[in-house]
Amino acid sequence: MPFSAEEKARIRAHLGYLNVQPAASVSYGIPKPIQTMFLLEVAMENILPTGEDRVRFILQTMDRIECLLVEAQERLAAIQLGDLQLRENEPDMLEKEYFRWGGRLADQLGVPFYAYSNRYKQFAAASAGSIPVYNS
DSSP: OOOOHHHHHHHHHHTTTOSSOOOOOOTTTEEOOOOHHHHHHHHHHOOOHHHHHHHHHHHHHHHHHHHOOOOOHHTOSSETTTEOOTTTTTTHHHHHHHHHHHHHHHHHHHOOOOOOOOTHHHHHHHEEEOOOOOOO
């Protein structure tokens, strides 16, 4: 069954893409990589039926990680609760796990993260650069 409008919105959000109508390629002096948005939209329309359930599973996993991030905010004030010691870096670890699953979602759809996403920019900057060329 093709992705619903809600599922497409979740896919965009989880990959860092905008949930707005495409506009000009430059907004407030910041380039908007419309090409990558086009790739995502086409991928969501042309996914093989056998891949849809995998994408839905990844979406559910990423939704759960986001919920855990929200819940973790409540624990940030405490260091220890009785005998239970809390992990100070829990939000960072959850963000790293979210990135891992975002990569799996991007791989399933064959698209990159949105380059200007606040969530992914630290990871996108680390992976940016030239592509090695091998001479035979």
